[in-house]
Amino acid sequence: MSVAPKYSARYAARGTAWIWLAVATLALICTHGNWIIALAGWLYPFCLLRFTRSQHPLLGFLVTALLLTASGLLLLIFSAIPFSVPFVLVIFVSSCFLALPFLLDRLLTQKWSSWVSTLLFPLGYVAVSYLKGLADPLGSLGSLAYTQYGDLPLLQLLSMTGISGILFIMTWFASLGNWIIEQDWAWPKIRRGVMLYMTILALIFVGGYARLLFSSQPATVRVASLGTSAPLYARAAQGQKQALKDLNARRATPAELAALRSGSTLLLNDLLARTHHEAQAGAKIVLWPECGILLLQADEQTFLGRLATAAHQDSLYLDIGVCILNDQYLPNMLDQSILFNPQGQISWRFEKAHPVPGLDSVVAGNGVVPVVSTPYGRLSTVICFDEDFPALLQQAGRSQAAILLAPSNDWQEIDPWHTNAITFRAIEEGFSLVRETNNGLSVAIDPAGRTLASVDYFHTDPQSMVALVPTQGTETLYARVGDAFAWLCCLVWLALGAGAIVTRRKRLTTKPNPEPGTA
Structure with missing residues (x-):
């Protein structure tokens, strides 16, 4: 029995399947942490499809799920996030879920020679x-x-589709490339699919270049972003570590609480002095990092009073990152972003909506993102890990925020790739992003994703950044319609999958029985 020409490449791939898997594994490693290589993001799904399409469906699914699980665990290692059984289980379940497109591609595209089959994956x-x-x-x-x-240029697509559009064009390349090989590179067969993909890709890049070219923002405001002084932070931490440890066990002594207060006052005095200096230099907005100050609940009013006075005297908007500790028990800590206006009044008090699982001992906030109108545009805020949740940031985009102030606190193992990923939110929602990051990369980004200023905490002293930030945002389709493109993909995927199943069943039921004596 001869093999149809259009499947010859698929069966031939079985001889090199494990080589493709090895290349896919190497490429996948280069999509995480500070090992990221942009080309690897395109190669990994292409090579993994070469493997799964040549294997038994169940084997391909299991190998893919295990590979993605290993990749997720590797991300934890790169990020220095402690392992835990719940974390590993979540990663395994997520990996099995992400392996589903590879499984359904293997099951449903085998007998489908049209370029439309390339859309399924x-x-x-x-x-x-x-x-x-x-x-x-x-x-x-x-x-x-x-x-x-x-x-x-490619990332301007975020303003229309969010990260789903980027994922679509990357993974379509993977399925299209496999389809071209399986059609034996026959141009008459592959012309329509290739031309369609290349046209869409060209439109994305031309549109991206045009958006960058015509997205100038003449009106700006001077924004200063201040990290805690590394030498002072080290001094303050010496007296605070034991107090925090004992607060966690409900046994902090008065002497330890006094040491915590002393360290907080040391950092507060330094930040206030630097804030005044930046105000004298013309800054109208000043941002401090996440948990830049640790406050005991009993001292809250005194400290906040000093901050209100400073904002009023310097006539600026002062957004501070502060962690407020219950005097008796650490897990009751509140991680807040508090904005003082030039009148010394509190304009918002936002609590971190998404604490980092396993790392943040804080109470999660209600997730309502504030937006405040000012002479320098509409200001908004979230805190650090909140920025990894695009749906949360859509609140700021829909409220037409011009500048998002993001007090943050990373650690060296995720510097700078975590901040790099966060910059996607500015393009999606059409606002400028100012991210002040203790122990990481601080950036100011305009609505097109261009870097206005950046400072790395580990390579700069003092940890200060100044940028002229646009006072108007850019209206984006994504801010209006949210994840409509992602939901459309869900619906079309279900429709194509159902259509492929129905077509396959019809072929099986209408297939003529072989004549007696024939094979």
Whole structure:
């Protein structure tokens, strides 16, 4: 029995399947942490499809799920996030979910020679990635789309589709490339699919270049972003570590609480002095990092009073990151962003909506993102890990925020790739992003994703950044319609999958029985 020419490449691939898997594994490693290579983000799904399409469906699914699980664990290692049984289980379940598009591609595209079959995998990948992100405690962290950081023309697509559009065009390349090989590179067969993909890709890049060219913002405001002084932080931490440890065990002594107060006062005095200096230099907005100050609940009013006075005297908007500790028990800590206006009044008091699982001992806030009108545009805020949840930031985009102030606190193992990924939010929602990051990369980004200023905490002293930030945002389709493209992918994927199943069943039921004596 002869093999149809259009499947010859698929069967021939069985001889090199494990080589393709090895290349896919290497490429997948280069999509995480500070090992990120943009090209690897395109190669990994292409090579993994070469493997799964040549294997038994169940084997391909299991290998893919295990590979993605190992990749997720590797991300934890790169990020220095402690392992725990719940974390490993979440990663395994998420990996099985992400392996589904590879399984359904293997099951449903075998007998489908049209270029339309190339849409099944990218639609499925986008649908599954989006649905996983809604339930995943890590949000969009580790998304394949983040490998394309720095490709600004391509990333302008974020303003229409969010990261789902980037994922779609990358994974469509994977399925299209496999389809071309399986059609034996026959141009008459592949012409329509290739030309369609290349036309769409060209439109994305031309549109991206045009958006960058015509997105100037003449009106700006001087924004200063201040990290805690590394030498002072080290001094303050000496007296605070034991107090925090004992607060966690409900046994902090008065002497330890006094040491904590002393360290907080040391950092507060330094930040206030630097804030005054920046105000004298013309800053109208000043941002401090997440948990830049640790406050005992009993001292809250005294400290906040000093901050209100400073904002009033310097006539500026002062957004501070502060962690407020119950004097008796650490897990009751509140992680807040508090904005003081030039009149010394509090304009917002936002609590971190998404504490980092396993790392943040804080009370989660209600997730209502504030937006305040000012002479320098509409200001908004979230805190650090909140930025990994695009759906949360849509509140700021829909309220037409011009500048998002994001007090943050990373650690060296996720510097700078975590901040790099966060910059996607500015393009999606059309606001400028000012992210002040203790122990990481601080940036000011305009609505097109261009870097206005940046400072790395580990390579700069003092840890200060100044930028002229646009006072108007840019209206984006994504801010208006949200994840409509992702939901469309979900619906079309289901429709194509159902159509492929129905077509396959019809072929099986209408297949003529062989004549007696024939094979």
